[in-house]
Amino acid sequence: MMVGVSDWSLPARPVIGILHPGAMGAALGSALKARAGAVIWADAGRSQATSKRAELADLIAVPDVRELARRAHVVISICPPGAAREVAEQVAHAVAGLDRTPLYVDANAVSPATVASIGGLFPDGAVVDGAVIGPPAWEAGTTVLWLSGPRATTVEALFAGTPFATRVLGAELGTASALKACFALQSKALPAIWLALDEAARTLGVDGPLREELARTGVDYPAELGAVAARAKEKGWRWVAEMEEAADALAAAGVPDGFSRAAAEMYRRA
Numbered sequence: 001m002m003v004g005v006s007d008w009s010l011p012a013r014p015v016i017g018i019l020h021p022g023a024m025g026a027a028l029g030s031a032l033k034a035r036a037g038a039v040i041w042a043d044a045g046r047s048q049a050t051s052k053r054a055e056l057a058d059l060i061a062v063p064d065v066r067e068l069a070r071r072a073h074v075v076i077s078i079c080p081p082g083a084a085r086e087v088a089e090q091v092a093h094a095v096a097g098l099d100r101t102p103l104y105v106d107a108n109a110v111s112p113a114t115v116a117s118i119g120g121l122f123p124d125g126a127v128v129d130g131a132v133i134g135p136p137a138w139e140a141g142t143t144v145l146w147l148s149g150p151r152a153t154t155v156e157a158l159f160a161g162t163p164f165a166t167r168v169l170g171a172e173l174g175t176a177s178a179l180k181a182c183f184a185l186q187s188k189a190l191p192a193i194w195l196a197l198d199e200a201a202r203t204l205g206v207d208g209p210l211r212e213e214l215a216r217t218g219v220d221y222p223a224e225l226g227a228v229a230a231r232a233k234e235k236g237w238r239w240v241a242e243m244e245e246a247a248d249a250l251a252a253a254g255v256p257d258g259f260s261r262a263a264a265e266m267y268r269r270a
Helices: 023-032 048-056 065-071 082-096 112-119 152-158 175-189 192-204 206-215 219-253 258-269
Strands: 017-020 037-040 060-062 073-079 102-104 127-133 143-148 165-170
Touching: 023 037, 023 048, 023 073, 023 143, 023 165, 048 165, 048 206, 060 065, 060 258, 065 082, 065 175, 073 082, 073 152, 082 102, 082 192, 082 219, 102 112, 102 152, 112 219, 127 175, 143 152, 143 175, 152 165, 152 258, 165 175, 175 258, 192 206, 192 219, 192 258, 206 219, 219 258
Parallel strands: 017 037, 017 073, 037 060, 073 102, 102 127, 143 165
Antiparallel strands: 127 143
């Protein structure tokens, strides 16, 4: 039988597992090295690029997710949003029936409903909802990790003194993801309008006049479009699921969700 939340306490230097060390995961893992006994990652099936990032961040490889879940006191999931539920299921399956379960931090850009469903895979209080706003933090002052859930303050303490500033939103699971979904409207849904505008103008044959009119009104159309297109080319595949998750959050709040669903489609095309 797994321990309950009231029985949990982390050792002074806990083992922390990162699933999976992309750019953000590597930064999170590196930030926690000074506080942890070890920071581990599961290398089974991962790409050479992931392995290189983990190596540069000085993370320790273990064979697979099962081994990571059984060794770690804290597991941080930072993966493409569409894989968040699957990754959580892998961890839950790995520790099923054990007398100890790790604290599971879902730091993915998902909806509150998705976080709630992940919470149902673990004992009550085992899941902390996390939302990273900002770039991978290698120095302080750029990025905030927002947290919510019954054990949010435990995770906050782990990050004390690291480049990731932490803020606790309360004990309710899903609040951090709600904040991330709302933030994503301006950080990803709003910029996608430039992609839609450009595609429509070219299809309708008014690309040239539109550029002239925007320039006349002080809008640097090439610069705006170029910046969004470059980001979409690099990360659009990941943002599709994030925008769909954000749309689910908006719909649950009774707010029109078409903005985010349209953005998801534009990033899918990109």
